[in-house]
Amino acid sequence: MADHGAKAALYDALAESAKALANGRRAELVDVLAQGERSVEELADEIDQTVANTSQHLQRLLRSGLVESRRDGTRIYYSLSSPVVGDLWRTMRRAAQEHVAGLEQLAADYLGDRSTLRTITRDDLRTRLRDGDVVVLDVRPEAEYAAGHIRGAISIPIAHLKSRLGDIPDGADVVAYCRGPYCIYADEAVRVLKKKGFPAARLEDGFPEWAEARLPVTRP
Known part of the structure; x- marks a missing residue:
């Protein structure tokens, strides 16, 4: 019989990407990075957070493998690790559109x-x-x-x-x-x-x- 502990560990690992995106600010970061590479400072401005807070969110995404980084002088730039990450974000968004109660009203409150x-x-x-x-x-x-x-x-x-x-x-x-x-x-x-x-x-x-x-x- 298969080891259920091993199965649980496998599914915990499979859920890691969803866990990394289970935060609104990190979802915003992925949405911006789906457009292309950006610096930490640019990303902080986009999501209206401090550079320190933005860096913490980016480190969480980096540990999960959803983003990658590179250094250019004193600046650090981030990008999605592959197009699959953008696909994941859009799929999650479509699922929310269909199944999350109140999302339409929240969108109207923001977009007018x-x-x-x-x-x-x-x-x-x-x-x-x-x-x-x-x-x-x-x-x-x-x-x-x-x-x-x-x-x-x-x-x-x-x-x-x-x-x-x-x-x-x-x-x-x-x-x-x-x-x-x-x-x-x-x-x-x-x-x-x-x-x-x-x-x-x-x-x-x-x-x-x-x-x-x-x-x-x-x-x-």
Whole structure:
């Protein structure tokens, strides 16, 4: 008969990845790192934590094998250890969307009313990019755009959008995208663009989902 203790140890090890992600701040870190490599300082700013607290969370992810690090001078950079980690995070997120009570209200509390925002699917955007009748804006930070973006998209980070509206052709139909379904940058971009008279929509999710679907991307 098989040793149940050995089986328990095996399943404890299999659960290690889920345990490492069983914290909201670490989930946020994985969500950001799904866009590309970032420094500890950048990550701390993204999740609104001190560098010390962020480093502790990153060390937990590092011990579980979900992220890897490299040093460049005095700075330490982190990235996901493989695309499978991003897949795991998106699967956990989809499971929560289907089964966690109250998640929809929590999303609405954070993102605001999306009922007035036009949304476009990945398939529709692929068709419109092929037809050349849309301007696609990547409103994530420039470092994330540089790490990978939808082919044909232009980078205008949300913080610079109002000052760079002149970079968008008059009357252009615009689609904005960012990190995923719970990223607020694309929503903010669409609201700004609509106020300025641009027909604008947000992509239904974000760059990681576009890349996961094997749609055209540009990477360094």
